[in-house]
Amino acid sequence: MLAPGFTGRCRAPEIDEGPTAGVGMEQLGDGDGPIDLHEYRHGLKLRKETRETSLWENKRGYACPACGDPFEGLFTTEKRHNTFAATGETPFCIVRETDRLLMFRH
Numbered sequence: 001m002l003a004p005g006f007t008g009r010c011r012a013p014e015i016d017e018g019p020t021a022g023v024g025m026e027q028l029g030d031g032d033g034p035i036d037l038h039e040y041r042h043g044l045k046l047r048k049e050t051r052e053t054s055l056w057e058n059k060r061g062y063a064c065p066a067c068g069d070p071f072e073g074l075f076t077t078e079k080r081h082n083t084f085a086a087t088g089e090t091p092f093c094i095v096r097e098t099d100r101l102l103m104f105r106h
């Protein structure tokens, strides 16, 4: 039975059960200075590494320092020029450090 005057749609609120639900989300970096990825080695899996770039998989559901949502992958580069292949609808965030660029893929 709806309360008198109820005009809203009858829909249960969507509960966001992300991969880290109930675990407590840890965010990469402390917002101060460059992010030391090796501090997060236990939760990040290194997929690929070159002299200037690295590609990580977010195994632990760390939160993106740019938007606060968990990300799927992280690409870092120290190159001045980078070309990214279009990934369709995949959103990503960019964090710029003095000598490095971090791209968080969601």
Ligand SMILES: [Zn+2]
Binding pocket: 064, 065, 066, 067, 068, 069, 071, 092, 093, 104, 106
């Ligand atoms: Zn983000």
